[in-house]
Amino acid sequence: MSQVDWNNYACRDxxxxxxxxxxxxxxxxxxxxxxxxHFSAEELAERKTAAEIAIRTMGITFTVYSEGAxxxxxxxxxxxxxxxxxxEWRKTEAGLKQRVQALNLFIDDLYHDQKVIKDKVLPAxxxxxxxxxxxxxxxxxxxxxxxxxxxxSDLVRGGDGTLYVLEDNLRIPSGVSYMLENRxxxxxxxxxLFASGKILPVDDYVAQLYDMLAAMSPRPGDDPQVVVLTPxxxxxxxxxxxxxxxQMGVELVQGSDLLVDDDxxxxxxxxxxxRRVDVIxxxxxxxxxxxxxxxxxxxxxxxxxxxxxxxxxxxxxNAPGAGVADDKVVYAFVPDxxxxxxxxxPLIPNVPSYLCMFEDDRKYVLDHLDELVxxxxxxxxxxxxxxxxxxxxxxRDEFARLIKANPRNYMAQPTLALxxxxxxxxxxxxxxxxxLRPFILSGPxxxxxxxxxxxxxLVEGSLVVNSSQGGGSKDTWIVETDExxxxxxxxxxx
Amino acid sequence: xxxxVAENLxxxxxxxxxxxxxxxxxxxxxxxxxxxxxxxxxxWAPLIEMTGTLEAFNARHTSFxxxxxxxxxxxxxxxxxxxxxxxxxxRENLRTTRDVVPREIWEEVNQLYLSVADHAENGVSPRxxxxxxxxxxxxxxxxxxxxxxxxxxxxxxxxxxxxxxLERADMTTRIxxxxxxxxxxxxxxxxxxxxxxxxxxxxxxxxxxxxxxxxVRLRVRGPDVLRFLLQDPHLPRSIxxxxxxxxxxxxxxxxxxxxxxxxxxxxxxxxxxxxQALAHSPSKLHAFVDELQIGFAAIHDTLSATYxxxxxxxxxxxxxxxxxxxxxHDND
Numbered sequence: 019m020s021q022v023d024w025n026n027y028a029c030r031d032x033x034x035x036x037x038x039x040x041x042x043x044x045x046x047x048x049x050x051x052x053x054x055x056h057f058s059a060e061e062l063a064e065r066k067t068a069a070e071i072a073i074r075t076m077g078i079t080f081t082v083y084s085e086g087a088x089x090x091x092x093x094x095x096x097x098x099x100x101x102x103x104x105x106e107w108r109k110t111e112a113g114l115k116q117r118v119q120a121l122n123l124f125i126d127d128l129y130h131d132q133k134v135i136k137d138k139v140l141p142a143x144x145x146x147x148x149x150x151x152x153x154x155x156x157x158x159x160x161x162x163x164x165x166x167x168x169x170x171s172d173l174v175r176g177g178d179g180t181l182y183v184l185e186d187n188l189r190i191p192s193g194v195s196y197m198l199e200n201r202x203x204x205x206x207x208x209x210x211l212f213a214s215g216k217i218l219p220v221d222d223y224v225a226q227l228y229d230m231l232a233a234m235s236p237r238p239g240d241d242p243q244v245v246v247l248t249p250x251x252x253x254x255x256x257x258x259x260x261x262x263x264x265q266m267g268v269e270l271v272q273g274s275d276l277l278v279d280d281d282x283x284x285x286x287x288x289x290x291x292x293r294r295v296d297v298i299x300x301x302x303x304x305x306x307x308x309x310x311x312x313x314x315x316x317x318x319x320x321x322x323x324x325x326x327x328x329x330x331x332x333x334x335x336n337a338p339g340a341g342v343a344d345d346k347v348v349y350a351f352v353p354d355x356x357x358x359x360x361x362x363x364p365l366i367p368n369v370p371s372y373l374c375m376f377e378d379d380r381k382y383v384l385d386h387l388d389e390l391v392x393x394x395x396x397x398x399x400x401x402x403x404x405x406x407x408x409x410x411x412x413x414r415d416e417f418a419r420l421i422k423a424n425p426r427n428y429m430a431q432p433t434l435a436l437x438x439x440x441x442x443x444x445x446x447x448x449x450x451x452x453x454l455r456p457f458i459l460s461g462p463x464x465x466x467x468x469x470x471x472x473x474x475x476l477v478e479g480s481l482v483v484n485s486s487q488g489g490g491s492k493d494t495w496i497v498e499t500d501e502x503x504x505x506x507x508x509x510x511x512x
Numbered sequence: 513x514x515x516x517v518a519e520n521l522x523x524x525x526x527x528x529x530x531x532x533x534x535x536x537x538x539x540x541x542x543x544x545x546x547x548x549x550x551x552x553x554x555x556w557a558p559l560i561e562m563t564g565t566l567e568a569f570n571a572r573h574t575s576f577x578x579x580x581x582x583x584x585x586x587x588x589x590x591x592x593x594x595x596x597x598x599x600x601x602x603r604e605n606l607r608t609t610r611d612v613v614p615r616e617i618w619e620e621v622n623q624l625y626l627s628v629a630d631h632a633e634n635g636v637s638p639r640x641x642x643x644x645x646x647x648x649x650x651x652x653x654x655x656x657x658x659x660x661x662x663x664x665x666x667x668x669x670x671x672x673x674x675x676x677x678l679e680r681a682d683m684t685t686r687i688x689x690x691x692x693x694x695x696x697x698x699x700x701x702x703x704x705x706x707x708x709x710x711x712x713x714x715x716x717x718x719x720x721x722x723x724x725x726x727x728v729r730l731r732v733r734g735p736d737v738l739r740f741l742l743q744d745p746h747l748p749r750s751i752x753x754x755x756x757x758x759x760x761x762x763x764x765x766x767x768x769x770x771x772x773x774x775x776x777x778x779x780x781x782x783x784x785x786x787x788q789a790l791a792h793s794p795s796k797l798h799a800f801v802d803e804l805q806i807g808f809a810a811i812h813d814t815l816s817a818t819y820x821x822x823x824x825x826x827x828x829x830x831x832x833x834x835x836x837x838x839x840x841h842d843n844d
Contacts, residue, residue, distance in 0.1 A: 260607070270517075270611045289514075
């Protein structure tokens with residue numbers, strides 16, 4: 019008995035990732051939709067339970083601070099994968115590489131000659147008021163000229179099917195471990211579909227990450243000592259820090275495990291004694307990295323770390339100061355930045371943005387607060403935002419005051435008709451809004467993850483996908499859709 | 513290996529061993545209570561003394577009845593030595609160090625903790641207790657097996673074994689101490705009723721009964737059991753054997769001289785002990801066990817000072833020195 023009837027799938031109002039229209043799966047999703055349509059309600063529920071058990075057993079968790087204590091929550095996961103055809107993905111991949119290449123040139127320029135400002139591509143006041151520009155980093159030359167070695171760019175799809183970049187995370191983007199684990203869970207839960215071999219694998223990432231980090235070592239030729247620096251178990255992304263360290267086979271260290279000696283070299287405390295560290299994949303924010311230079315009260319960092327980095331005796335990924343380019347106001351200039359440094363047209367568009375620092379834009383934003391999404395320049399995790407259509411008059415007035423008081427700190431975008439994808443709710447697939455976070459590695463070579471982390475707003479109609487605010491995630495499949503493979507669609511539901 | 517990681521692994525192993533040994537104690541005591549007449553003084557109170565939690569227990573309960581004691585030792589999250597707390601602590605210690613052990617070990621610890629957290633109340637119900645405790649013991653043994661079978665020989669394994677052996681020696685002395693105090697007659701000529709049965713329970717709590725029969729081939733008598741548990745070189749849970757293993761493991765670590773010397777001293781104490789004298793005087797035995805416990809604390813303290821607390825004062829490791837020097841010569 020068929021329980022999932024795609025004809026009843028209500029995807030009319032938004033672009034849906036899997037179905038072109040009710041009852042009409044896209045070519046890339048045909049096999050999956052067919053298989054789900056042949057599942058009984060019990061079978062579907064069984065697969066969902068199997069996923070929950072796998073997540074519990076594998077200990078895939080994220081940490082929430084609130085609720086009085088640190089709580090480890092099972093990772094909210096939806097079993098129905100989101101699918102992107104491989105030919106579309108290849109174009110997206112090229113666009114992401116282009117974008118990150120330009121951003122790295124931009125950051126390097128800001129810490130050196132600032133030609134981008136002299137040539138009036140970026141207004142001087144944007145840089146002057148940037149919260150993430152670090153004067154301590156001026157003049158430093160990180161290996162390969164790369165500052166943002168690991169970038170997580172959020173992509174969203176609008177009503178017309180176009181993918182836009184919503185923001186770039188250049189400081190310490192997280193989520194890649196969930197991308198990898200979502201695939202592991204999905205392989206356990208829907209093994210039938212992997213048999214056809216059309217789903218591109220995602221597990222190159224860890225090896226690429228390690229190679230990139232190792233290539234940054236200040237002692238080339240020697241076997242480099244790479245470590246992952248975590249703020250510790252109370253950090254919401256701790257699971258990921260431990261996961262990546264384990265997968266790469268490197269030490270997971272905390273600030274207290276490291277010290278910088280008079281020779282400006284970083285050492286870690288081991289049972290054998292002190293051991294030199296060459297490369298630090300740091301998952302600690304700039305401000306907490308080194309109490310000698312930044313926040314003097316930080317217990318998470320390592321006194322002297324910046325001294326060692328400046329002396330070229332340790333490599334840091336991402337480089338301190340890289341966050342200057344993930345300011346949401348700088349974001350609006352990224353298309354110009356790409357044209358300026360690469361002399362190319364951007365391959366992936368930005369979401370149209372209004373900058374409150376410009377008088378015309380500000381007037382428009384203040385007049386249309388009920389239609390727009392307003393974002394502060396330097397928040398992440400979806401905090402401090404105004405979602406106009408869902409706001410009260412009171413919060414709109416509050417935001418109007420905030421914007422007038424500090425226009426440089428705010429930008430606004432139209433409320434996007436975010437695409438949806440089938441997601442189980444009450445036992446049946448229902449359209450839920452999604453975004454996508456691919457990860458881009460920049461070293462001697464550039465690599466983009468195959469797909470990325472798809473985050474889904476589990477609540478009907480909601481646009482908030484952040485796991486800290488009730489979002490979930492699902493596996494992302496990049497699927498080859500050539501004619502030869504079409505016959506495999508017959509093997510469904512085995 | 514990072515000092516902090518070594519310390520976490522060491523504690524993880526101690527907590528796993530503590531959970532297992534506590535489950536063994538509860539299991540054997542439950543069986544013993546079924547065999548003994550009600551009027552015997554022996555009850556549930558000795559278990560609280562054995563685990564060194566008397567003060568905490570008294571703060572929470574007024575009587576040593578079965579329900580209170582078993583709940584306190586199985587399921588009480590406030591009691592740091594309960595099975596539930598020990599497994600929670602093991603899990604927390606491994607959580608921060610899971611990157612150095614095979615994933616299956618983490619999954620097993622996680623799974624064991626979650627299943628115990630879900631079913632801890634079953635330990636309290638006499639009908640379900642046996643299955644619950646067996647599950648705990650089996651889970652801990654599975655972990656030990658996974659560690660033995662999958663974790664590479666190296667510092668992680670060494671620190672785990674150090675923790676396990678020290679905790680095991682410690683738990684065995686506790687069992688010997690408390691059980692003996694109630695079992696050794698003040699007058700050696702006097703044979704206590706059911707003495708045989710109770711000494712058997714001591715052996716069984718350490719899964720040592722059959723090994724005793726094979727090795728000692730005598731009826732179960734106090735002095736013989738005591739010698740077996742303290743000095744037998746072959747029984748994995750005897751104190752001498754635990755310390756012997758501890759000493760072997762230490763040889764795998766750098767800078768082990770001080771710790772190894774401390775272990776040798778304690779081990780000599782055990783091996784040279786006059787069992788006949790101890791068996792005939794509960795107060796001498798108690799004093800001896802105290803001495804051993806102080807020795808175990810000294811082993812822990814030296815271990816901690818050498819490997820865990822602060823490695824600032826120790827020499828630098830010139831890592832892969834020979835390799836990099838070879839490289840330099842090539843370049844020259």
